[in-house]
Amino acid sequence: MEDRDFDLDPDIARALTEAQRPSEADEASLERVRAKLMRRIANDSVPHHTSIHAGQGSWHALLPGIERKVLFEEGGVMSYLLKFAPGAVLPAHRHPVDEECVVISGVLRIGNLVLPPGSYHRVRHDIMDADSTSDEGAVIFLRGATPRADQLL
Numbered sequence: 001m002e003d004r005d006f007d008l009d010p011d012i013a014r015a016l017t018e019a020q021r022p023s024e025a026d027e028a029s030l031e032r033v034r035a036k037l038m039r040r041i042a043n044d045s046v047p048h049h050t051s052i053h054a055g056q057g058s059w060h061a062l063l064p065g066i067e068r069k070v071l072f073e074e075g076g077v078m079s080y081l082l083k084f085a086p087g088a089v090l091p092a093h094r095h096p097v098d099e100e101c102v103v104i105s106g107v108l109r110i111g112n113l114v115l116p117p118g119s120y121h122r123v124r125h126d127i128m129d130a131d132s133t134s135d136e137g138a139v140i141f142l143r144g145a146t147p148r149a150d151q152l153l
Contacts, residue, residue: 050071050072052071057071063090065084065086065087065088065089066083066084066085066090067082068081068082068083069081076096076145077097077145078143078144079141080142081139081142082139082142083138084106084108084134084137084138086134087133087134088134088137089131090132090133091131092128094128094129095124095126095127095144095145096126096144097145098123098124098144099125099142099143099145100120100121100143100144101122101140101141101142102120102141103115103116103118103121103138103140104138104139104141105117105138105139106134106136106137106139107135108132108133108134108138108140109132109134110129110130110131110132111129111130111131112130123144
């Protein structure tokens with residue numbers, strides 16, 4: 001058999017191409033199936049999420065007047081809450097990893113920096129942080145690592 005080039009008539013090529021395109025009805029059906037599938041995947045993943053309600057978990061003394069509740073920890077990095085009693089002081093320290101902080105309630109002071117509720121603060125690792133305190137008490141969320149005793153001043 002001899003190799004030949006077959007050129008389709010342009011009308012036949014166009015008709016074949018058109019036949020392969022989904023209709024608008026097919027697109028709508030596909031979108032409904034896609035949305036249903038994504039909802040099912042999302043619902044099936046809920047047991048794999050981590051949720052801790054406000055009354056769950058336990059607080060443990062970290063330093064005088066400061067309690068900690070660990071929410072999640074993996075690979076030396078943790079998400080946790082610190083609760084400062086009025087006047088409690090977290091001494092100046094270095095951070096073993098980058099740390100992010102959000103003030104949930106109260107006012108936190110880090111050295112001369114004043115952070116009211118809703119404030120965000122980030123410290124890069126190995127940077128010295130000043131004493132942290134709260135005159136009226138505070139609850140803060142942190143993501144980082146609790147400084148080791150040898151990193152406290």
